[in-house]
Amino acid sequence: MERVIVVGGGLAGVRAVEALRAREYTGALTLVSAEEVLPYDRPPLSKGVLTGDIEDTTVDAAWDALECDIRFGSAATGLRPDERVLETSGGDLPYDGLVIATGAEPVLLPGPGAQHVVRTMRDARELRPLLVRGAHIVVVGAGWIGAEVATSAAKLGCRVTVLEAAETPVAVALGTELGALTAPWYAEAGVALRCGVKVASIEDGGVALVGGEFLPADAVVVGIGVRPSLEWLGGALELDARLGGIVVDGSMRTSRPGIVAVGDCAAWWSGRYGRRMRVEHWDVALNAPEVAVASLLGEEAVYDEAPYFWSEQFGRMVQYAGHHEGAERRFFRGDPGERSWAVCWVTGDRLEAILTVDRPRDLVQARRIIGAGTPVDTAKLADPAIAVRNAVRTVS
Numbered sequence: 001m002e003r004v005i006v007v008g009g010g011l012a013g014v015r016a017v018e019a020l021r022a023r024e025y026t027g028a029l030t031l032v033s034a035e036e037v038l039p040y041d042r043p044p045l046s047k048g049v050l051t052g053d054i055e056d057t058t059v060d061a062a063w064d065a066l067e068c069d070i071r072f073g074s075a076a077t078g079l080r081p082d083e084r085v086l087e088t089s090g091g092d093l094p095y096d097g098l099v100i101a102t103g104a105e106p107v108l109l110p111g112p113g114a115q116h117v118v119r120t121m122r123d124a125r126e127l128r129p130l131l132v133r134g135a136h137i138v139v140v141g142a143g144w145i146g147a148e149v150a151t152s153a154a155k156l157g158c159r160v161t162v163l164e165a166a167e168t169p170v171a172v173a174l175g176t177e178l179g180a181l182t183a184p185w186y187a188e189a190g191v192a193l194r195c196g197v198k199v200a201s202i203e204d205g206g207v208a209l210v211g212g213e214f215l216p217a218d219a220v221v222v223g224i225g226v227r228p229s230l231e232w233l234g235g236a237l238e239l240d241a242r243l244g245g246i247v248v249d250g251s252m253r254t255s256r257p258g259i260v261a262v263g264d265c266a267a268w269w270s271g272r273y274g275r276r277m278r279v280e281h282w283d284v285a286l287n288a289p290e291v292a293v294a295s296l297l298g299e300e301a302v303y304d305e306a307p308y309f310w311s312e313q314f315g316r317m318v319q320y321a322g323h324h325e326g327a328e329r330r331f332f333r334g335d336p337g338e339r340s341w342a343v344c345w346v347t348g349d350r351l352e353a354i355l356t357v358d359r360p361r362d363l364v365q366a367r368r369i370i371g372a373g374t375p376v377d378t379a380k381l382a383d384p385a386i387a388v389r390n391a392v393r394t395v396s
Contacts (some may be wrong), residue, residue, distance in 0.1 A: 001096040001258075001297070002027040005086055007076045008101030009033025011041060011282065012263030014059050015289035016099045017068050023297055027096075029068045032088055034075040037121060038063070043282055045124040046148040047312055050131060051155055057121070076102060079236040081256045097258050097296045100237075100246060101289070104226035104264040104280060109140065111201030111208070115222045118149055130219040133157030138207050138215060140199055141223035142169035147182070147313040149221050154189045161192040161215065163207065168195055174355065178343060181336050185314040226280060228265040240267035243278040250302040252292035260292040272304045273323055281309040306353075306370045317360060321367040322353025333362065334384035344382070349375040349393060365389040 006016045009031060017031055033039070041057040048054030063070070071090055078087030079098075086093045106117040116127045131137065137153045139146045142164035153160045166172065168179030169186075186193035198210040206216040228244050237254050238247040245267030252260045252268060263285045267278040287305065294301035310319040324330070327345035333354075334341035340358035344351060344366075350373060354366040365388035369376060380391035 001025070003030075003095050004028070004097040004099070004296070005030045005032060005093055005095040006099040006101060007032040007086060007088075008099075008103055008263070008265075009035050009039050009070075009072075010101060010103050010263065010285065011039060011059060012101035012103070012285040012289050013099070014039040014061050015286060016101060016262065016293055017066055018061060019290050019293035020297075021066050023293060023299075025293075025297060029066070030093065031068050031070045032074050032076060032086070032093070033070060033072055035120065035122075036073045038070075040121055041282070042119070045121065046118045046145055047152060049121070049124040050118070050128055050149065050152040052128065076232045079233055081236055081259060084258060095258070098260070099289070099292060099296065100254075100259065100261040100265060101263045101285075102229045102232075102265050105229045106222065107225045107227055109199055109202050109222055109224070111203050113202040113204045113206070113220065115140075115202045115220050117222055118145060119226070127219065127221065131156045131158050134159065135218040136161070136216065137219050137221065138163065138217035139221045139223060140202075140207065141225075142166075142186075142193065142195070143173065143223060143225070144170065144309075144311040144313075146221075146223035147185075148311060149223060150186070150191050151189065151313045151315075153221075154191050160190075161194065161217075162186060163197045163199060163209075163215075164193070164195045165198050166195060169193070178355070182313075185316065189314045191314075226264070228278075230265055237261075240276055240278070243267040243276060245278040247276070250304055251295040251300075252288060252303060253295050258296070260296050262288045262292040268303060270304055271302070272306065277307070277323075279307045281307060283308045306367070308367060316358055317356075319356045319360065319363040320353065321363060322351070322370045324353035327352040331378070331382050333382055334359070342384070344378075346376070346378055346381075349378065351376050351381065359384075362388050 039059045044057045074088045074090040135158050137158045137160050139162045168176045169182045171179040200208045200210045246261040248268050250269045264280045267276045270277045288303045291301040291303035306322045308321045324345035328347040330345050342356040345353040356363045375393040376391045380386045
């Protein structure tokens with residue numbers, strides 16, 4: 001293997017480049033990036049970058065030592081796997097090995113009006129000057145990103161309204177019962193939350209709602225989800241019909257020789273959960289490229305970590321680890337009416353997932369238990385006075 005191309009200039013892309021060199025790959029290495037800047041971290045965009053507390057989130061990488069040819073402003077436009085050629089806006093590139101890490105792009109709403117998203121550094125920098133004291137900012141979507149943008153805008157003195165089609169915030173991720181527990185946070189921050197509201201279109205000067213109401217706005221931010229950036233493939237690789245990502249095995253290998261996929265655009269097989277997963281979180285982009293690159297170079301490696309993510313919103317740190325779909329039961333660890341609490345999902349004596357609010361120690365300890373599959377005493381786990389690690393069941 002003498003020519004490897006990594007397509008996608010995000011965190012997964014730079015991690016793949018680093019992993020290739022760390023495994024002593026010495027051939028030609030090219031990073032194809034549609035953006036004009038070095039890879040950067042995305043989580044701070046909706047937080048510190050919007051508020052002006054952070055100016056630069058560039059990933060710290062030793063580019064000179066990596067000896068990587070970075071093609072800035074070059075987007076993938078097609079793939080000819082039989083010929084092993086990647087088509088780009090800057091011309092065709094032959095490859096021996098290909099790492100696809102093209103990520104995902106925001107879903108937009110219909111209408112001619114300006115709608116902002118927070119996916120790239122450019123997005124955040126274009127939105128930031130509009131978040132001035134007294135401006136009315138309408139955020140469509142009360143998911144993780146919507147809540148974080150609302151938090152930042154309210155902190156800057158904006159008048160903020162959040163529109164959500166579901167009955168509660170984060171209903172898709174957590175269900176309506178748990179989502180309802182986050183609703184009071186909006187009022188505490190002075191943010192108006194309207195649930196069960198559907199948007200018809202984004203118009204000049206505001207948002208048209210289904211039913212005829214028009215909501216004026218100085219700026220509209222849309223945070224209703226993302227879809228994998230894979231239209232450029234044109235059917236060259238198999239996509240998962242349910243998840244939308246490239247079908248890969250647990251080693252991140254596609255059905256085509258010499259091609260692996262990783263990050264937001266990959267639907268990987270999880271032996272842990274017995275299903276295909278596509279996880280749009282920083283943790284996967286950080287760690288899964290190690291496995292993808294090892295597989296590309298002919299090594300045996302499997303990625304099967306329990307998902308993990310976090311969100312900072314309305315002065316709270318919200319963290320989640322595991323996968324709770326299919327768990328037998330759920331219980332609270334602490335009082336959800338208090339400032340800090342947690343929710344545990346278990347099957348038998350196995351902890352499947354945990355959601356914590358301002359309980360980072362619980363999250364760290366629970367994440368280890370989930371990863372190892374260690375049995376727990378659920379009565380102890382439900383007691384917030386007992387450390388999570390002390391709920392591990394001892395085997396006699």
